[in-house]
Amino acid sequence: xxxxxxxxxxxxxxxxxxxxxxxxxxxxxxxxxxxxxxxxxxxxxxxxxxxxxxxxxxxxxxxxxxxxxxxxxxxxxxxxxxxxxxxxxx
Numbered sequence: 001x002x003x004x005x006x007x008x009x010x011x012x013x014x015x016x017x018x019x020x021x022x023x024x025x026x027x028x029x030x031x032x033x034x035x036x037x038x039x040x041x042x043x044x045x046x047x048x049x050x051x052x053x054x055x056x057x058x059x060x061x062x063x064x065x066x067x068x069x070x071x072x073x074x075x076x077x078x079x080x081x082x083x084x085x086x087x088x089x090x
Contacts, residue, residue: 013042014050021052 012027013035023044033044 011040011042013037013044015044016050016052017046017048018053019050021050023050027063 007028009026009028010030012025012029013071014025014027015021015075024037027045029043029045031043031045035042037045
């Protein structure tokens, strides 16, 4: 291998914030939080979703409530008035 061209890999723990499951691996990513496990210092990186909680892997779909988004927008910014489209039968 050539020297000084490869990224520096570190031991890392990716922790799922929802389930708390932890994945021990190596990565180029770092964090300010570290933890020592079995004498090895790991960077701890919290993630919002992993294979433990992702709907594709769990088979559970999540329902996202999108009802009322237009109403909320119109209440916040007011109703948008559109110009009339020109008629082709003039």
